[in-house]
Amino acid sequence: SQQGEEDPQALSIQEGENATMNCSYKTSINNLQWYRQNSGRGLVHLILIRSNEREKHSGRLRVTLDTSKKSSSLLITASRAADTASYFCATDRTGANNLFFGTGTRLTVIP
Amino acid sequence: GAVVSQHPSWVICKSGTSVKIECRSLDFQATTMFWYRQFPKQSLMLMATSNEGSKATYEQGVEKDKFLINHASLTLSTLTVTSAHPEDSSFYICSAQTLAGDLKGNIQYFGAGTRLSVL
Numbered sequence: 001s002q003q004g005e006e007d008p009q010a011l012s013i014q015e016g017e018n019a020t021m022n023c024s025y026k027t028s029i030n031n032l033q034w035y036r037q038n039s040g041r042g043l044v045h046l047i048l049i050r051s052n053e054r055e056k057h058s059g060r061l062r063v064t065l066d067t068s069k070k071s072s073s074l075l076i077t078a079s080r081a082a083d084t085a086s087y088f089c090a091t092d093r094t095g096a097n098n099l100f101f102g103t104g105t106r107l108t109v110i111p
Numbered sequence: 112g113a114v115v116s117q118h119p120s121w122v123i124c125k126s127g128t129s130v131k132i133e134c135r136s137l138d139f140q141a142t143t144m145f146w147y148r149q150f151p152k153q154s155l156m157l158m159a160t161s162n163e164g165s166k167a168t169y170e171q172g173v174e175k176d177k178f179l180i181n182h183a184s185l186t187l188s189t190l191t192v193t194s195a196h197p198e199d200s201s202f203y204i205c206s207a208q209t210l211a212g213d214l215k216g217n218i219q220y221f222g223a224g225t226r227l228s229v230l
Contacts, residue, residue, distance in 0.1 A: 033218065042117070042204050042221035043155075088154060092217045098145060099219060101155045 006089060006102040014110050019076040021105040023089030024069075030092045032065055032072050033099065037086045046074075046087075081111040114138055115207050117222025124195055125230055132190045132225045134205030140185035141207035145219065146178070149202045161188045195229045202226050 006023045013019050023032070031050045035043040049056045049065045049072065056063045062075040076083055086106045090099040114137040124130050134144055142163055147155040159180050161167045167180035177199075179191040188207075192199055206219040 030217070035221075040202070040224065040226070042115075042223045043206070043219075045218050045220070048218060090219075097143060097217070098157055098160055099217060103154050106152070 006087075006105045008105060009103065010106045010108070012108040012110065013079055015079060015081055017079055019079050019083070019107055019109070021074045021087050021089075021107070023072045023074070023102050025072075025089075025091045025100070025102075026070065027091075028094045029067075030094055032063075033090045033092065034061075034063060034072075034074050035088045035090060035101075037088065037104075039085070043088065076107075079107075079109045081109050083107060083109045113209065113220045115141075115205065115220045115222045117205050117225055119225060120223060121226045121228075123228045123230065126196050127194055130192045130195055130227060132192075132203055132205070132227075134188045134190070134207065134222050136186045136207045136220070139207075139209050139220075141188075141209060142185065143208045144182060144188040145206045145208075146180060146188075146190050147204045147206070149204060149224075151202075155204065158190075192227065195227070197229045200227055200229045 029051055031048050033048045034046045036046055037043045047058045047063050049063050060077045065072045086104045088104045089102040116135045116137055118133045144161045146158045148158050149155050157170050158173045159167045159169045161180050161182040163182045163185050169175045182188040202224050204224040206221045
């Protein structure tokens with residue numbers, strides 16, 4: 001059920017720095033979503049960007065979508081130690097009821 | 112809003128026994144629930160899609176007789192791992208979609224997961 005690839009696989013930054021994660025996918029989508037997963041827990045929905053949108057903001061999160069390149073990026077500004085988690089992109093593919101999750105980026109923010 | 116409760120959070124069982132995991136949407140009705148399996152440091156692997164009142168749709172390679180799914184109501188889906196073996200040890204996560212899922216873009220709300228250890 002995986003459709004997307006994310007890079008980097010792992011990212012380690014200092015608190016206060018910005019973190020950028022990228023996601024690529026392969027088919028037409030209705031929207032793309034980003035989720036966060038703390039270790040050993042379920043996923044939490046962060047933000048959704050529709051296929052006709054190019055950029056979206058939510059607090060310290062900024063998401064971009066380039067449907068011509070089939071790619072998206074998630075930027076977390078002014079990172080905090082509490083942002084340490086795994087981040088997954090998920091695509092809502094045209095004609096499908098389920099989401100297709102990427103491979104994930106493990107972010108570590110060092111205090 | 113949109114809280115999903117998954118129980119138990121951790122279970123240890125002997126090989127050959129069956130384990131039931133419950134997934135409940137607490138404050139919304141979920142026509143569709145999903146069951147995932149996740150290996151350490153890997154992404155989620157969709158096992159099956161569960162629709163209320165109908166048979167679950169299993170992904171290729173997932174044994175339906177091994178992983179029994181029941182979606183008896185709009186707020187409850189269960190996954191039973193039958194005759195569990197050590198290779199079934201994993202992290203199982205459920206998610207639910209609201210009735211307004213189409214309008215909201217198929218956002219899924221996840222349970223906290225169940226860690227199954229089969230001895």
